[in-house]
Amino acid sequence: MLSRIADSLFWLARYIERAEDTARILDVNYHMLLEQSQDAYQLRWEPLMVMAGEENLFRKLYSEVNAENVFEFLAFRHDNPSSIVQCIAKARENARTIRDCISREMWEDINGLYHMVSRFNPTDEIVAGPHRFCDKIKFGTHRFHGVTDATLEHDEGWQFLRIGWSLERAEMTSRLVDVQYQNLLDELPTLGTPDNHQWMAVLRSVGAFEAYHRQFHSSIEPEKVAGMLILQPLHPRSIRFSTTEVQSGLRAISGTSPGSYANEAERLAGRVVERLSYDKIEEIFKQGLHSYLNELSDMFRLIGSDIARNYFYYAVVA
Amino acid sequence: MLTGLFSGYEPGNFYDEMFSSAGEPRACYANVFQKLSSMAREQYEERRKLADLSFLIQGITFTVYSDGRGTERLFPFDLIPRIIPNTEWRRIDRGLAQRVVALNLFLQDIYGKQCILKDRKLSRALVYSCPHFLREMVDVEVPRGIFTHICGIDLVRDSKTGEYCVLEDNVRTPSGISYVLENRLVMTRIFPEIFHASEVLPVNHYPAELWRILRSLSPRGEDDAQVVLLSPGIYNSAYFEHSFLARQMGIELVEGRDLVVDGGIVYMKTIRGLNRVDVIYRRIDDEFLDPLAFRRDSLLGVPGLMGAYRAGNVALANAVGNGVADDKAIYAYVPEFIRYYLGEEPILRTVETYVCAKPADLAYVLEHLEELVVKSVGESGGYGMLMGPTADRKTIEQFRSKIVQNPRNYIAQPVIPLSRVPSYDVSSRRLAGRHVDLRPYCLYDGQKVTIVPGGLTRVALQRDSLVVNSSQGGGSKDTWVLRGEG
Numbered sequence: 001m002l003s004r005i006a007d008s009l010f011w012l013a014r015y016i017e018r019a020e021d022t023a024r025i026l027d028v029n030y031h032m033l034l035e036q037s038q039d040a041y042q043l044r045w046e047p048l049m050v051m052a053g054e055e056n057l058f059r060k061l062y063s064e065v066n067a068e069n070v071f072e073f074l075a076f077r078h079d080n081p082s083s084i085v086q087c088i089a090k091a092r093e094n095a096r097t098i099r100d101c102i103s104r105e106m107w108e109d110i111n112g113l114y115h116m117v118s119r120f121n122p123t124d125e126i127v128a129g130p131h132r133f134c135d136k137i138k139f140g141t142h143r144f145h146g147v148t149d150a151t152l153e154h155d156e157g158w159q160f161l162r163i164g165w166s167l168e169r170a171e172m173t174s175r176l177v178d179v180q181y182q183n184l185l186d187e188l189p190t191l192g193t194p195d196n197h198q199w200m201a202v203l204r205s206v207g208a209f210e211a212y213h214r215q216f217h218s219s220i221e222p223e224k225v226a227g228m229l230i231l232q233p234l235h236p237r238s239i240r241f242s243t244t245e246v247q248s249g250l251r252a253i254s255g256t257s258p259g260s261y262a263n264e265a266e267r268l269a270g271r272v273v274e275r276l277s278y279d280k281i282e283e284i285f286k287q288g289l290h291s292y293l294n295e296l297s298d299m300f301r302l303i304g305s306d307i308a309r310n311y312f313y314y315a316v317v318a
Numbered sequence: 319m320l321t322g323l324f325s326g327y328e329p330g331n332f333y334d335e336m337f338s339s340a341g342e343p344r345a346c347y348a349n350v351f352q353k354l355s356s357m358a359r360e361q362y363e364e365r366r367k368l369a370d371l372s373f374l375i376q377g378i379t380f381t382v383y384s385d386g387r388g389t390e391r392l393f394p395f396d397l398i399p400r401i402i403p404n405t406e407w408r409r410i411d412r413g414l415a416q417r418v419v420a421l422n423l424f425l426q427d428i429y430g431k432q433c434i435l436k437d438r439k440l441s442r443a444l445v446y447s448c449p450h451f452l453r454e455m456v457d458v459e460v461p462r463g464i465f466t467h468i469c470g471i472d473l474v475r476d477s478k479t480g481e482y483c484v485l486e487d488n489v490r491t492p493s494g495i496s497y498v499l500e501n502r503l504v505m506t507r508i509f510p511e512i513f514h515a516s517e518v519l520p521v522n523h524y525p526a527e528l529w530r531i532l533r534s535l536s537p538r539g540e541d542d543a544q545v546v547l548l549s550p551g552i553y554n555s556a557y558f559e560h561s562f563l564a565r566q567m568g569i570e571l572v573e574g575r576d577l578v579v580d581g582g583i584v585y586m587k588t589i590r591g592l593n594r595v596d597v598i599y600r601r602i603d604d605e606f607l608d609p610l611a612f613r614r615d616s617l618l619g620v621p622g623l624m625g626a627y628r629a630g631n632v633a634l635a636n637a638v639g640n641g642v643a644d645d646k647a648i649y650a651y652v653p654e655f656i657r658y659y660l661g662e663e664p665i666l667r668t669v670e671t672y673v674c675a676k677p678a679d680l681a682y683v684l685e686h687l688e689e690l691v692v693k694s695v696g697e698s699g700g701y702g703m704l705m706g707p708t709a710d711r712k713t714i715e716q717f718r719s720k721i722v723q724n725p726r727n728y729i730a731q732p733v734i735p736l737s738r739v740p741s742y743d744v745s746s747r748r749l750a751g752r753h754v755d756l757r758p759y760c761l762y763d764g765q766k767v768t769i770v771p772g773g774l775t776r777v778a779l780q781r782d783s784l785v786v787n788s789s790q791g792g793g794s795k796d797t798w799v800l801r802g803e804g
Binding site for chain 2: 001002003004006093096097098099100101104107108111112115156253311312314316
């Protein structure tokens with residue numbers, strides 16, 4: 001497989017995942033905040049910007065943080081490189097450069113998704129609220145996963161897709177937990193009691209609300225929520241699950257057996273999986289959740305850059 | 319009396335491919351005419367929308383980047399097919415094959431022994447003054463002696479004589495075959511009942527045939543052949559076609575940055591290191607192929623590629639240097655090539671061409687600018703052209719001085735009134751005659767020429783326009799060659 005193709009598959013998957021994650025976070029938070037007091041309402045939009053990693057750009061483009069602006073910024077702005085429409089456009093652009101390597105069904109699906117997204121009129125959608133839009137995005141990205149799974153050979157190209165979306169998901173979930181927890185700590189002095197709604201929203205945004213209740217029944221405790229999102233071995237959006245996916249993908253490509261590694265990315269992924277398999281949530285809180293998640297984020301970044309160095313942009317000595 | 323979609327249809331003063339005279343369909347169109355006549359406008363419109371949607375979903379679009387965000391346009395597709403009866407096609411087929419073989423012999427000769435120059439059938443000055451005659455190619459032994467693997471020869475039917483004639487040979491990197499194959503696919507879905515009734519020859523063996531030829535060029539033998547398609551990338555207007563063909567042939571689609579030359583061998587960069595490449599179907603122009611040999615600022619090419627090619631370590635299709643045969647002044651001599659190399663008379667007519675490099679022709683052209691089409695020898699796609707009969711005084715005078723300054727750069731031809739096919743006019747919602755040309759795709763394996771029946775019919779959708787290029791509002795039609803006469 002050409003290095004450039006692998007690179008495009010990897011990024012195609014990352015952009016699809018980023019679009020979905022942004023849609024989930026936007027949808028859930030928007031509706032949760034409708035039930036909040038005015039003060040809290042203003043305050044709570046900030047973390048979303050931090051999560052998207054674009055808070056500086058937002059401040060440059062808007063004078064006020066409010067629901068409409070945040071929605072427009074995260075969903076529609078062409079000058080926000082992480083907006084949902086931009087992610088879908090870039091995913092499609094990547095798909096277009098490798099049309100000959102993906103199935104016809106995959107191409108038509110992502111192309112259809114792109115045209116659907118382009119047809120949305122931001123002004124109408126802002127009036128209607130983000131649910132309709134976000135739902136379409138979620139449905140669209142899920143369908144793309146399904147089409148990919150059902151029509152593409154599960155060869156090394158497929159593994160690069162798998163690594164792409166799993167790595168993106170691990171990063172996004174890690175950022176989501178970190179930001180929400182920071183936010184909660186900041187607010188404790190003013191609000192007095194920890195706010196369960198926000199953690200419910202976190203669970204909803206990764207589709208783990210029901211799963212949480214099945215496991216822990218009613219009470220929403222920040223520690224348990226964080227524990228679930230970080231350490232749960234079987235929930236498809238937990239950091240542990242996603243990192244294990246990255247590791248399996250990398251091994252499938254290099255053919256390395258468990259217990260050894262062929263490159264730095266594999267070594268780091270293995271190390272993260274080990275930690276997540278044997279750490280307990282109490283220990284994580286003892287170390288400090290923020291510093292723990294920060295370490296994970298650094299690892300994910302290193303894994304990403306080492307995949308690129310190994311497979312996409314290696315030096316050719318001619 | 320014509321009704322429905324055909325109401326008010328006038329064949330006019332042109333050769334009409336569907337009607338022999340007003341209201342009288344030709345035998346080859348009998349089926350199609352009957353089905354269309356019984357079709358309501360709404361039904362037709364519905365099918366037209368289906369076809370457009372199908373092209374949009376498949377991403378068969380070209381991109382216009384003028385607005386900064388990149389707007390995608392459909393290459394307009396007209397549902398009324400262009401139909402060619404079998405005997406007529408067989409003559410075209412023979413004529414094209416003859417031409418391809420002669421052009422190949424010419425290129426072998428001009429980059430080899432140059433007999434045609436020594437025998438004074440063609441002037442040295444004309445050849446050496448062509449910017450596409452590449453000294454880098456002199457005495458290069460191209461694999462299996464093939465230069466013209468793929469030609470997209472443009473034909474038009476002259477309404478005055480009803481005869482097909484050749485307008486351009488396009489022996490460099492002709493595009494459009496993907497539209498032939500996709501148009502056909504869409505037509506069979508949109509008009510299954512018409513297809514069923516007419517016996518149409520299939521076209522979809524093109525990729526397999528091209529693949530067979532490409533493989534056969536491999537310096538390491540067919541079985542180990544690593545064949546790739548070299549594209550300028552996603553921003554090229556023909557990118558859809560590049561990926562389409564790569565997919566159909568199951569070969570890797572590469573860009574210049576995917577390739578590297580080491581020790582005279584071409585490799586592609588894969589996730590497992592370097593893999594040797596044997597054959598490159600390149601869709602990049604000569605001048606951008608290798609920054610070490612040609613344009614130094616080319617980012618699309620591969621440094622060292624020409625060295626590898628000249629050493630025989632990699633095959634390129636089409637061969638480098640073919641542009642000399644596409645020079646419109648050289649075009650005028652193709653009938654002479656056919657006589658000189660094959661000892662045959664040309665089967666297809668060539669448009670009468672005045673070569674301004676010849677003093678007598680120049681004098682005639684300057685006298686008759688108002689009647690002629692003047693073309694710049696190196697341009698194609700409808701650029702750099704003067705349409706004498708419709709141009710204003712000022713434009714004519716501008717061209718006159720350009721011609722006088724650099725006669726070698728111009729040729730002139732009489733205006734050919736192109737034949738017409740009924741096509742759907744969106745504003746009046748009925749069929750009207752629109753001018754068409756035809757580009758068949760010819761594949762040459764060194765022994766025989768294979769041409770998929772038909773080719774790309776381009777249609778000038780603007781009323782009265784003779785320009786069929788997609789950049790100038792042209793569209794396309796499915797082209798049917800019938801198993802019989804209709």
